Amino acid sequence: MKFWSQYFVPTLKESPADAEIASHKLLVRAGLVRKLGGGLYTYMPLGLRVMQKLTQICREEIEAGGGIELWMPHVHPVENWEQGPRWAAAREIMFRTDSAGAGKGRSKEPEFVLGPTHEEVITPLVKQEITSYRDLPKNFFQIATKFRNEIRPRFGLMRAREFVMMDAYSFDATDDGAVKSYFAMKSAYEKFFKRVGVRAIAVEADTGVMGGSFSHEFMVPAEIGDDDVIYSDAGYAANREKATSALVPKDFADAAPVGAVEEFATPGVVTIAALAAAPFNVAADQQFKTLVYVGDGKPFVVILRGSDELEEAKLGSLGFTLCRAATSEEIEPALGAKPGSLGAVKGTFKNGEALAGVFADHAIRLIGNGTTGANKDGFHVRNVNVTRDLAITKFGDFRRVRPGEPCPQSGQPLQVRRGIEVGHIFKLGTKYSEKYNAVYTDDQKQTHFFEMGCYGIGISRTMQAVIEQSHDPDGIVWPWNVAPFQVLICVLDPDSPEAMGLAQKLGAVAEQAGADVLVDERAERPGVKFKDADLIGIPLRITIGSKGLKDGIVELKARNSKDVAKVPLAEIEARLAATVAEAKAKSA
RNA sequence: CGGGGUGUAGCUUAGCCUGGUAGAGCGCCUGGUUUGGGACCAGGAGGUCGUAGGUUCGAAUCCUAUCGCCCCGACCA
Numbered sequence: 001m002k003f004w005s006q007y008f009v010p011t012l013k014e015s016p017a018d019a020e021i022a023s024h025k026l027l028v029r030a031g032l033v034r035k036l037g038g039g040l041y042t043y044m045p046l047g048l049r050v051m052q053k054l055t056q057i058c059r060e061e062i063e064a065g066g067g068i069e070l071w072m073p074h075v076h077p078v079e080n081w082e083q084g085p086r087w088a089a090a091r092e093i094m095f096r097t098d099s100a101g102a103g104k105g106r107s108k109e110p111e112f113v114l115g116p117t118h119e120e121v122i123t124p125l126v127k128q129e130i131t132s133y134r135d136l137p138k139n140f141f142q143i144a145t146k147f148r149n150e151i152r153p154r155f156g157l158m159r160a161r162e163f164v165m166m167d168a169y170s171f172d173a174t175d176d177g178a179v180k181s182y183f184a185m186k187s188a189y190e191k192f193f194k195r196v197g198v199r200a201i202a203v204e205a206d207t208g209v210m211g212g213s214f215s216h217e218f219m220v221p222a223e224i225g226d227d228d229v230i231y232s233d234a235g236y237a238a239n240r241e242k243a244t245s246a247l248v249p250k251d252f253a254d255a256a257p258v259g260a261v262e263e264f265a266t267p268g269v270v271t272i273a274a275l276a277a278a279p280f281n282v283a284a285d286q287q288f289k290t291l292v293y294v295g296d297g298k299p300f301v302v303i304l305r306g307s308d309e310l311e312e313a314k315l316g317s318l319g320f321t322l323c324r325a326a327t328s329e330e331i332e333p334a335l336g337a338k339p340g341s342l343g344a345v346k347g348t349f350k351n352g353e354a355l356a357g358v359f360a361d362h363a364i365r366l367i368g369n370g371t372t373g374a375n376k377d378g379f380h381v382r383n384v385n386v387t388r389d390l391a392i393t394k395f396g397d398f399r400r401v402r403p404g405e406p407c408p409q410s411g412q413p414l415q416v417r418r419g420i421e422v423g424h425i426f427k428l429g430t431k432y433s434e435k436y437n438a439v440y441t442d443d444q445k446q447t448h449f450f451e452m453g454c455y456g457i458g459i460s461r462t463m464q465a466v467i468e469q470s471h472d473p474d475g476i477v478w479p480w481n482v483a484p485f486q487v488l489i490c491v492l493d494p495d496s497p498e499a500m501g502l503a504q505k506l507g508a509v510a511e512q513a514g515a516d517v518l519v520d521e522r523a524e525r526p527g528v529k530f531k532d533a534d535l536i537g538i539p540l541r542i543t544i545g546s547k548g549l550k551d552g553i554v555e556l557k558a559r560n561s562k563d564v565a566k567v568p569l570a571e572i573e574a575r576l577a578a579t580v581a582e583a584k585a586k587s588a
Numbered sequence: 589c590g591g592g593g594u595g596u597a598g599c600u601u602a603g604c605c606u607g608g609u610a611g612a613g614c615g616c617c618u619g620g621u622u623u624g625g626g627a628c629c630a631g632g633a634g635g636u637c638g639u640a641g642g643u644u645c646g647a648a649u650c651c652u653a654u655c656g657c658c659c660c661g662a663c664c665a
Contacts, residue, residue, distance in 0.1 A: 013614060013626065014600045018658055038657070086665080093664075117665055151589080151663050159664075167665095226664085424665070456665070492624065527625040534625090545624060555624095 001507040002485070004520040008045050011532050021224045023468035024156035026476050030536045032463075032484075039153025039161035046536065047463070049484035049516075051164060054459050055143050057195050057481060058166045065188030066181065067141040067168050072121045074145060078111040080120040085435045088321050090116065093148050114147035119432050119454060122169045126450065127438035133173045136440060136450075137181055141168035143459065155224065157464045158420065164460040170453040173440065175429075178451035182214075182427045185455045189218055189423050192457065197479025197587060198466045200422055203229050206241035206313045215242075215426045218457075219419030220465040229419045230401055234410030239421075241313035244397050245405035245414055247363050255368025257385040261345060266380045270340025272306040275371065275380065283307075288364060288372035288384065290342035292331045295320030298356040299334050303344050303372075303390065304399055305363050311400040318359060318396070336375040343372035345381055346391040357393035360386075420465045421458070428452040476537030477560050480587040486515035487580065488538035490529050492545040494521040499544045502554070502569075506542055509573045513580035515540070534559070540579060542572075 008031075015025040018035070027033045032047030043051055059069060078096070081087045095114040115121065122140060130138065146165045153159050170181035186202065193200040198220055205217035217239055219229050230236075230243035238244070269275050276284045287306030292299050295318060304310055315323045328338055335342050336350030344358050364370075364386055371382045384390065403416045430449035433439070439447040463482070470477045480486055487510040489503045500521065507517040518538065520529050526545070533541050543555040554572050556565040556579065567575050 012599065017594090017600070020659075035657095090665080119665085148664085152659095152661095154659085421664095426665080454665080525623060525625090525627065527623095527627080530625045532626085543624080547624070 001504075001511060001517045001519060004518060005522045007518070009532070009536065010044065011535055019156065021155055021158075021468070022471055023224075023464045024158070026467050026471055026535075027156050027464060030476055033157065039150055039159065041157060041160065041162075046484045050463050050478075050482055051459060053482045053484075054196060054462055055164075055166075058143060058192055058457060058459060061188045061192040061195065062141050062166065062168055062185075064191070065139075065184045066137075066170075067139045067188070069142060070140050071142050071144065072115070072118050072125075074115045074147065075112050076115050076121060078113050080124065081113055083435060084120045084123075085431055086321075093150065095147050095149050116146055116148045117165075117167050117454070117456065118142070119169065119428075119452075123432045123436045123438050123450075123452070126169075126171050127433075127436055130171065130450075131440055133440055133442045137170060137172040137177050139168055139170040139181055139185075139453075141166060141455075155464075157460045158224075159226075160460065163458060166455075166457040166459055168455040170455070171433075172451040172453075173442065173448065175451055178427060178429070178453055182425060182453050185425050185453065186216060189425065189455075189457065193218065193422070193462075195587070196462065196466065196482055198422075198462065198469055200465075201229070201237055201419075203231070203419075204238035204242050205424065206239065206316060213427050213429050215424065217421050218423035218425075220422050220462075220469055221417055222420050222465065222468045223418055224468060225418040225420040227419050227421050228416050230403075230414050230416055232407035232410055232412045232414050234407055234412050236407045236409045236414075239419075240400070241311060243401045243414070244408050245401045246408045246411060247405060248365055252365060254365055254387055255385070257383070257388050258369045259383045261381050261383050261385075261389055263374050263376075263379050263381050265378060266341075267378045269378075269380070270338075276306070280371075280380075282371045282382075286367055286370045288343065288367065288370050288390070290344055290373055292326040292335065292339070292342065293323055294326045294330060295323050295356055299326050299330055299354060300356040301335075301342075301344050301358040302398055303358065303360040303364055303392070305361070305367060308361065308363060308399040310398055314396070314398045318357075320356075337373060337377045341373040341375065341377045341379060343375055343381060343384070344391050345372065345374070345384055345389050348375040348381075349391070350375065352391070358391050359398065360390065360392045360395050361398040362395050363399055364390075420461065420468065422462045422465050423455075423457040425455045426453060428454055471537070474531075475535035478537045478539055480539050480583050483537065483539050484516070485518040485538050486510075486583070487517045487540045487542065487576075488533055488536075489517065489519045489542045489544065490526075490533060491519060491521045492526050492529065492543065494523060496546060496549075498549060499546065502544055502549075503542075506544075506554075506572065506576055509576050510540075510580055513577040514584050515580045539583065542576070 010031040019025040172178040228240035284307040334354040433449035
């Protein structure tokens, strides 16, 4: 039992100027966090209590799913990362020590990085400690602070430079085992979010820099989320980077060529829109859009319908470590023209040898005979047939889906909504174990790379996502299991020994029943106490006032309801114990 | 990193355009009256106006630089 005036709950009437979204404002107003700098927050006592509850629930569910908790350093020798598969991509967002390191009296200063996750630490550890299939599978996890030098921290804890995350790493002997470990974690995640009391849906996700073969994100639907979830009523759900649609029917037959490829002059026409306008009038979805990217130093071509947008993340499937748009200076020597006149018709590249490939989005098959750039400034070509004319290395899915397109599973129209990513699971395969030569020996004395998976839950982000999903105009409405306290006893007249005595007694009853109790015995007016009570969102409120005491009653009110129960003193203890027990049972 | 904005008391802010003694609300302190949904009265403390230069008789205000923060974009394990 904590007493408000001896505890520390600094609430604010007004929102800080730098908070824009509801959950961020409430985090600060309810005294849960205070800002140190961009993306850096102190967890105040109330906020810390929520974090501890989230942490404990997470620990229990991950353990139940097979996880074994440990703790790794957050300062890593840079060598661990240099040896790993994603150093080139990850170094951009990592905090690093100054490698010059001068002035410390040492001839050479070792370089360190702050860990954004720990594949680079756990994989060498497991390599060292586990050598036999008999010791597999294993799944190690920790709940700890993570560091990412975000380009743009925002929305309070939503995208912070320092944050708390649960990260787990599974090691299996076989791919089947890895799949099992993966789905054990998926199920543990579902239990975690359910117990927390937040609605989070699993969506198919892109594997991004992590690499690996498949992946799910756990998204809390919210308008302010910075990810788009594409879904259909039939149950399909994927994030924007990964989502596909069934644009090309399975039995689609490519159109037959209608004539020879023919060049025509298009002076000054360098956009899809310009070619779609008079006098050319080539509809955007009958044009081939030719984009040039650079993958690991070598240019490559991507072809889309003119009406489609490239989803850059999908280039990840091509296997390059780093991808970026090519510059004009890089494009011209390879293709022979500037952007606006590019195409991929066979034999029109100035130097096709320089290209790492020509990758075509499936949807261009719908074009049949279309128009594209001639790789000669000021000229396009028409009657371009996909199979006959284009120099395609490989087809793939590169376009960004649009709402209304058919769901790849059911054909129903796809819909979009925003979400907050609170968890992510990856099946990694052997991407990391190969890099570190992390192997075990099987029963045939053969060595194999570990089949790995990695799993993350943003604990601090989840705290904010809960608030975003569960608040009203008066403040936070905490779900029972993560509320900093479950019962708030408002003593309106703290000078009354009778009232304080009753508060003590009821507090003990609630604690006995399994609730954490906060007693507001401040010398404040009732209005102040009620406003603060609503703001900090404790699920169950007991009000002890002198008027009520005279009539022999106290009030019982749930934060998520308007109903106030006036309970006779003779019944309150039993009623309180029963209410707490019921709330606990419902949230279990 | 590109675009936009902003920095004045613990918090929210006015004043800046058009230079001339830095104001308010909340919060805080003292006293009094109040006491069931952010009370009232009286008194009080608290600001080198982000920082550094410059222009000027005079700068919160104009100019330059710099730092921080916020938003949009890019980016995002």
